[in-house]
Structure formats: structure tokens, C-alpha cells
Amino acid sequence: MPSVEIILNGLAADHATGSLSLGKAGILYLTGGRVTYAESATAPRVEDLLTAGRGIPAHTVRQARQATTEETPGGELLVRQGALTRGELEFCVLSAVLDAAFFLFGSAGHRPRFRPGERHWLGPQWYFEVTGLLRECRRRETRLEQAWPSAELDTSPVVPLRRITAQRVVLTSLQWEVLVCADSSATPVDLARRLGRPAYSVLLAVRQLASCGLLRVPRPAPESGAEPAPDDPDDLGAPDGRANPAPDDPGTSDGRAEPAPDRPDGRGAARATTVPPATPAGPAPAASAVADPLPRRTRGATEFPDAGTGSPVRTDRFPRATGDPTDVNLLIRLRNALEALT
Amino acid sequence: MLGIEDCLTEVMAIPGALDAILIDQTSGTAVATGGGGRLLDAEKSAAGLSETLRATLDGLAVASPGGTVRINDMIITTDGGYHLLKPMDTVFDGPLVIYVRLDLERSNLALARHRLQALSDRPITT
Numbered sequence: 396m397p398s399v400e401i402i403l404n405g406l407a408a409d410h411a412t413g414s415l416s417l418g419k420a421g422i423l424y425l426t427g428g429r430v431t432y433a434e435s436a437t438a439p440r441v442e443d444l445l446t447a448g449r450g451i452p453a454h455t456v457r458q459a460r461q462a463t464t465e466e467t468p469g470g471e472l473l474v475r476q477g478a479l480t481r482g483e484l485e486f487c488v489l490s491a492v493l494d495a496a497f498f499l500f501g502s503a504g505h506r507p508r509f510r511p512g513e514r515h516w517l518g519p520q521w522y523f524e525v526t527g528l529l530r531e532c533r534r535r536e537t538r539l540e541q542a543w544p545s546a547e548l549d550t551s552p553v554v555p556l557r558r559i560t561a562q563r564v565v566l567t568s569l570q571w572e573v574l575v576c577a578d579s580s581a582t583p584v585d586l587a588r589r590l591g592r593p594a595y596s597v598l599l600a601v602r603q604l605a606s607c608g609l610l611r612v613p614r615p616a617p618e619s620g621a622e623p624a625p626d627d628p629d630d631l632g633a634p635d636g637r638a639n640p641a642p643d644d645p646g647t648s649d650g651r652a653e654p655a656p657d658r659p660d661g662r663g664a665a666r667a668t669t670v671p672p673a674t675p676a677g678p679a680p681a682a683s684a685v686a687d688p689l690p691r692r693t694r695g696a697t698e699f700p701d702a703g704t705g706s707p708v709r710t711d712r713f714p715r716a717t718g719d720p721t722d723v724n725l726l727i728r729l730r731n732a733l734e735a736l737t
Numbered sequence: 738m739l740g741i742e743d744c745l746t747e748v749m750a751i752p753g754a755l756d757a758i759l760i761d762q763t764s765g766t767a768v769a770t771g772g773g774g775r776l777l778d779a780e781k782s783a784a785g786l787s788e789t790l791r792a793t794l795d796g797l798a799v800a801s802p803g804g805t806v807r808i809n810d811m812i813i814t815t816d817g818g819y820h821l822l823k824p825m826d827t828v829f830d831g832p833l834v835i836y837v838r839l840d841l842e843r844s845n846l847a848l849a850r851h852r853l854q855a856l857s858d859r860p861i862t863t
Contacts, residue, residue, distance in 0.1 A: 481740040486833065489741070489768060490761065521741075531766060534780065538765065565798045567791075569763060596763045 399500055400529055402507050403430070407525040414513040418505030421495055424515045430528055431519035432488065435495035435502075437584055438594040441517060444487050447591025451478050460516050468518020488520040494593035496523075497532050535595060543602035547612070553577040553586060553601055554611040564609065570600045574609070744856060745771040748837050751852050753844025755818065760834040762787050762824065768833065786836050790822055810850060819846055825857040 399417065403425075406415065410428035417423070421435035434440050445451045455478055463469040470488075474481050555574050566574070569592065576586050583601045587594040604610050741759060748757040749771040757771040760783040767783035790811065797806040811822040819839040824832040835857070839849055 482744060485741045486768070493764070493766060530780070534784070535764060535766075538784075563799070563804070565795050565804075567763075567794075593763075599763070 399502075399507060402509070403525045403529075406509065411509070411511065412514075413509055413511040414515075416508045416510065417499060417502065418507075420502040420505045421499050423496075423499065424513070426514070426519045426522065429522040429524060430492065430496070431522055432515040432517065433492045433495035433499060435498040435594075437498040438491070438494040439588050439591065440495075441488055441491045443588060444491055444591055444593075445473075445479070447588070463516045463518075468514070468516065470517040470520050484517075485520050488517065490593050492521065492523060493528075493531060493535075494595050496528050497535050497595050500529065500532050501536075539595075539599060539602060542599055543606045548583070548601055548605055548610070549598055550582055550584075552580050552582055553604075554579045555604075556609060556611055559609055561608065564607065567600065567603075569596055570604055573597060573600050573604065741769050744835075745769050747856055748835055748853070751837065751839070751844075751849045753818075753840040753842075753849070755838045755840055757835065757837040758783055758786070760787050760836055762790060762832050762834050782836075786822065787834065790824065790834060810853060812846065812850075817841065819844060819849070821849060821853060823853040823857055 399415075402415065403423070406425055407428040412426050412428075413424075415423040415425065419436060421433065421437075423430055423434075424432040432441075439447070442453075442456050445456055446453045451473075455476070456473070459469045459472040459476070459478075462472055470484055473479060474484055479487075553573065555577050572590050572592070573583075573586055576589055581589065583597045584594050586592075586601075587597040590597065601610065605612060745757055745759055748754060755772060756777055758779055759768040759770070760766065761768050765784040765787040767779040770777070770779040790808070793811060794806055794808060797808070798804055808822075808824055810824075813820040813822075818841040821835075821837045821839065823835040823837075825835065826832050835853060837849070837853070839846070
């Protein structure tokens with residue numbers, strides 16, 4: 396089955412006009428080889444954005460849709476009625492199409508079908524070149540990855556932590572909306588529909604909130620949770636005891652490790668105390684230190700209320716210090732070399 | 738009744754305007770560009786500029802007494818000219834940001850700010 400991208404590129408080359416249905420996933424409309432509308436089952440539709448976000452009565456939208464004719468598309472009618480300005484409509488369609496396209500290109504298992512000549516009732520408001528649209532979707536994908544590399548949060552309910560360790564938090568207005576609306580059962584997509592915001596923006600906001608340590612992360616991701624054990628047998632004592640209480644006990648998971656801004660300091664300090672044993676043991680502990688900063692923070696957090704203070708938890712999570720004179724010598728030489736460099 | 742392209746045309750009509758980009762702040766998307774022709778990668782610029790505005794907002798929010806901040810416009814002066822960033826509230830996925838680069842010699846900063854303000858009251862905003 397050819398991918399959506401290949402089909403779209405073909406349709407663009409033919410300057411095709413019509414609709415490309417992707418089964419349950421959604422539908423794309425093209426006008427003269429350019430994408431003019433897209434709808435995904437995941438993302439809120441233009442109608443949703445208009446009614447939830449803009450506050451246009453649903454029946455106004457419905458009337459415009461029914462009154463749509465070949466010469467006057469529904470979008471034109473809405474603008475003429477004064478329901479919204481042309482700029483608003485254009486921008487609304489633009490965000491909805493970019494949003495839907497992001498989820499459509501990622502979807503699979505559908506049977507694409509092209510119906511020539513079919514148009515969306517709003518009529519063309521904004522034209523997207525297929526290549527530009529694909530590029531933008533890829534950029535959005537990387538942006539999401541950068542914010543928080545796990546897709547786990549995208550489909551699970553958003554649960555804000557009741558108590559956080561940060562003393563001050565800076566939020567964007569959308570992040571605020573997400574937190575206010577989160578009821579521990581709504582997923583990011585539900586929230587997007589409720590707020591009348593594009594699903595991608597909400598997804599991004601949720602991942603950013605998670606990376607700031609403001610949301611409960613369901614449970615350590617399977618690959619990162621499993622990693623420390625085979626990585627470093629010496630370290631086993633700590634993770635084994637701690638991995639389990641996390642899912643059972645939602646009460647204790649309220650506290651979490653420091654949020655992003657504090658991270659560099661915390662990690663830097665921790666590293667200074669743990670370097671000596673790391674050197675003799677070879678690459679394994681170093682690799683684990685790099686590979687699993689996230690699960691570690693989560694585990695530390697679940698323990699936080701029990702332990703009372705953060706410091707004892709932190710020290711036994713790292714390999715024990717040995718104080719071997721050869722290590723100390725090596726470290727001193729390293730330090731001197733680094734100082735000489737600067 | 739202004740559309741997105743008309744809005745950009747008006748921005749480019751500001752005396753001394755060199756290029757303009759309309760940016761969706763939340764996603765960092767370049768919605769539309771004006772005065773292209775030059776070697777300007779609109780997508781990269783939009784991503785970078787939205788990041789600039791975000792960082793400024795974060796920094797200011799921490800530094801302001803209430804912890805909240807609302808930027809009306811942001812002016813950056815470089816050797817080559819003025820860079821203006823003007824967030825506009827939208828109801829859908831705001832804010833939308835107008836970025837315009839102005840010639841150092843030929844532009845009038847006060848006039849440019851005034852025009853942007855007038856523009857942001859009208860088209861896409863409520």
C-alpha cells in the first residue's frame with residue numbers, strides 16, 4: 396500500500412482537485428494539486444475550533460454549511476454574515492489543516508481513496524503546497540521529540556502533580572489552560588477538543604509540562620525502566636526496590652524530582668561525588684548515567700515523601716565511593732588537564 | 738476586512754520594512770512571509786524567532802513581581818536594523834506574531850510600532 400505522502404505527491408503533480416479519504420483516520424481535500432483542507436479523527440475540526448474557540452453558535456455554522464452552493468462556499472457565507480473576519484477564518488483553517496495533517500501523515504492501516512471533484516463545504520481558504528506541508532509536519536515531529544522524547548503521554552490521561560518540588564514555575568497561557576482543564580481522566584486529545592485548541596499544540600504543551608516535572612508520568616517507559624538492571628549489576632539494589640511502589644501508590648508519587656531549570660545544578664553536583672567509582676568500573680556506569688536520567692528522577696520522586704529528604708536517596712542511587720588512591724590520582728590529573736585547557 | 742496576506746502587505750508597507758514573517762507562536766510555524774526574494778529561510782527564522790519570544794517571556798516572567806507577563810511588542814536593535822516582534826491575540830491558537838525587519842536608516846521606529854499596533858487591533862484578532 397503506497398504511503399499517504401507518495402499519493403499526495405502524485406496528486407500534486409497532476410494538479411488534482413478532489414478529496415483523498417483515509418478511512419477512519421480522516422480526509423484531505425485538494426484544489427489544483429494543493430491541499431486546501433484536512434480533517435483528522437484525532438484533531439478538532441474547523442467546526443470545533445469555530446464553536447469552542449471562537450464562540451460562534453453551532454447552528455450558525457450548520458446553516459452556513461447547508462446553504463453552501465457551488466458558487467458561494469460556506470466560508471464565504473460565514474464571512475459575509477459577519478460571524479468572523481476573513482483573517483480569522485483563514486487562520487482557523489490554517490491551524491486546523493496543519494494540525495490534522497500532522498496526525499494524518501502519522502496514521503497507518505487505512506485504504507486511501509481519491510474522489511475527483513469533491514470539495515469541502517468551507518471552500519478553499521488557504522493553499523498548502525504538499526512538500527511544504529510534509530516538511531512542516533516533520534518539523535513539528537522533531538519539536539515534540541525535543542520537548543519530551545516519549546510518546547507515552549500523548550494517549551494517557553493528563554494528571555498534574557498535587558505538589559511539586561520547584562519553588563517557582565513559569566507557564567505559557569496554553570499550559571495554564573491545560574492544567575486548569577485537566578481532570579486526571581482526559582487525554583491531551585480530549586483536552587484539545589474541550590479547549591477548542593489544536594491537538595498538536597496541546598500535545599506539545601503536555602510534553603513541555605512533563606519535562607518541567609509538573610505532570611505524573613504514568614510509569615517508567617518499558618525500555619528505560621528495564622535498562623538500568625542489565626546495564627550495571629552493582630546498581631541493582633536501588634532500582635529494584637523502587638521501581639514497584641510507583642504504580643501502586645499514587646499518593647507518594649506526588650512529589651517529583653526537580654524540574655528542568657534546576658536539573659543542571661543537581662546533576663552536576665551528583666556527578667562530582669560519583670566520578671571516582673565510575674572510572675574503575677569501565678564504561679557501564681557511565682553509560683547508565685547518560686541513558687537513564689529520566690527513570691531515575693521518577694524513582695527518586697516516588698520515594699521522596701517516604702525518605703523525608705532528598706539527599707540520602709540521591710547518594711545510594713549512585714555507585715558507592717571507594718576512595719581508591721589510583722582513582723583519586725587519575726581525577727587530580729584530569730582536573731589539572733582541564734584547568735590547563737581553560 | 739483583512740486576510741492574512743493583506744495583513745502582511747500592510748506590514749511591508751511600513752516605511753523601511755525589509756522582510757516580514759507571520760509566525761504562529763505555539764508551534765513556531767511560518768504562516769506567511771513578505772518581502773522574500775532575499776536569502777531568508779522563513780521556516781528556520783520562524784522557529785528561531787518564536788523561541789526568542791518564548792525565552793524573553795520566560796525571563797521577564799521570572800523577573801517581574803507578579804510572575805506573569807504580557808509582551809506588547811519587542812524591539813531588538815542590531816547593526817543592520819531594527820527587528821520588531823508584535824504578538825497578536827487570536828482566539829484559536831494564539832498568539833500570532835508579526836515579525837518585521839526594518840532598515841536602520843530609512844525607518845521610523847515610532848511609526849512602525851504605531852502601524853503594527855493599529856494592525857493588531859484589526860484583522861485576525863477579535
